[in-house]
Amino acid sequence: MQAHTLSPAAIELVALTKRFAGGSVAVDHINLRVASNSYCCLLGPSGCGKSTTLRMIAGHESTSSGDILLENRNITDLPAAERGTAMMFQSFALFPHLSALDNVAFSLQMKGVDKTERQKRAQELLERVAMGHLAQRLPSELSGGQQQRVALARALITQPRVLLLDEPLSALDPFLRIQMRAELRHWQKELGLTFIHVTHSQEEAMALADTMVVMNQGRIEQMGSPHAIYNRPASEFVARFMGGHNVLNTSHGRVAVRNDHIQLTPLDSGASWPATVRDVEYQGSYVLLALRLDSEATADSVSVMLSEASFVQNPYAPGDRVGLTWKPDQAHRFPLDLVAA
Structure with a gap:
C-alpha cells in the first residue's frame, strides 16, 4: 500500500x-x-x-x-x-x-x-x-x-x-x-x-x-x-493482539503464522511439527482446534482453524496426535517495518 x-x-x-x-x-x-x-x-x-x-x-x-x-x-x-x-x-x-x-x-x-x-x-x-x-x-x-x-x-x-x-x-x-x-x-x-x-x-x-x-x-x-x-503484523505484540495468529520459534527465527494457514497431517507424513490436540471448539462455519506442540520451542498452545466441511471429513478429538505444516511464504518473520506497506 x-x-x-x-x-x-x-x-x-x-x-x-x-x-x-x-x-x-x-x-x-x-x-x-x-x-x-x-x-x-x-x-x-x-x-x-x-x-x-x-x-x-x-x-x-x-x-x-x-x-x-x-x-x-x-x-x-x-x-x-x-x-x-x-x-x-x-x-x-x-x-x-x-x-x-x-x-x-x-x-x-x-x-x-x-x-x-x-x-x-x-x-x-x-x-x-x-x-x-x-x-x-x-x-x-x-x-x-x-x-x-x-x-x-x-x-x-x-x-x-x-x-x-x-x-x-x-x-x-x-x-x-x-x-x-x-x-x-x-x-x-x-x-x-x-x-x-x-x-x-x-x-x-x-x-x-x-x-x-x-x-x-x-x-x-x-x-x-x-x-x-x-x-503482515510488524511485531509479536500486533500478531497476538490482532488474534488469529500463532507466534512460533523456528530455525529461521520468530515467526507469525495465521491459524487458517496451518494444515494438519498424519504424524507419519514427515511433518516437522508434531502436536497433540487439546481442545475442539465448534464455531458454526469453522472449527477451532487448540494443540500442544511436542517441541519446547514454544510454551503456548497453537490454534488451527478448519472449515466445517474439512472437519466433518476428517474429525479430530482431544488426545489425537497430528503433524502441523504450512507454506514457507505464509510465515512472517519479526521484526518488520513498523508502518505496514
Whole structure:
C-alpha cells in the first residue's frame, strides 16, 4: 500500500505526548497523519493511550508536549468548541428530559441561535439520519440504535471537519453493533468527513477502517490498512493482539503464522511439527482446534482453524496426535517495518 496523499483537511499529530501527575506517560511522542475523508481506527488494549489521544485531539485533555494540526492549522491550545472537531461518546450522553430534536439543537441554543433556526437545522439533520419522524420522542422512548443516530446528528450540527468517536458501539448488543457499524461507515462516506474512532475490538476496526493504528503502552506499534496489518503484523505484540495468529520459534527465527494457514497431517507424513490436540471448539462455519506442540520451542498452545466441511471429513478429538505444516511464504518473520506497506 502506498503512503496516503494528504489533503489540507487531514489531522496530524506531531510528537504528541501526555504525562500525568507522578510521571506516568499515557501517550509517548506519537506521530500520526490521518488522510482527509478517511475512517481511522485507534485500537489496542486498555491503558494503551488510544482514548487519551482522542481526548487530546478533541480538546478535552491537555497535551504535555507536541502538536495537533487540523487543515494545517495548529489547534493544540484551542478550546474544544473552536477546533473544528466534534465528539460522539460511548454513552451517547443524551439529555433524558429533552426530545431528540432539542438534544440535537442544544449546542446551537448555547450559541444563541434563535429557536426557529436551530430547530430547523436540527430537524434537517434528524431527517438525514432517518430520525425525522421521531424528533419529538425522549431518549428513553428510543432504541439504542435510534439514540446513536440522534447522538450522531447532535455531533454533526456543529459542522465539524473531523468526527471523533469514543467506543460508540460498546454499549450496544452484538447484533445491533454489527448493524450500526455499517451505518457509521455509510455516514462517513455520505458526509465526506474524517472519522477517528477508538475501539478495543479488532473485528470492529477491521470492518470500519481505511487505516488502523495499533497502540501499545502509549506508542504506535503499527499502522496501515486492515489487510496489511492482519496479514503482515510488524511485531509479536500486533500478531497476538490482532488474534488469529500463532507466534512460533523456528530455525529461521520468530515467526507469525495465521491459524487458517496451518494444515494438519498424519504424524507419519514427515511433518516437522508434531502436536497433540487439546481442545475442539465448534464455531458454526469453522472449527477451532487448540494443540500442544511436542517441541519446547514454544510454551503456548497453537490454534488451527478448519472449515466445517474439512472437519466433518476428517474429525479430530482431544488426545489425537497430528503433524502441523504450512507454506514457507505464509510465515512472517519479526521484526518488520513498523508502518505496514
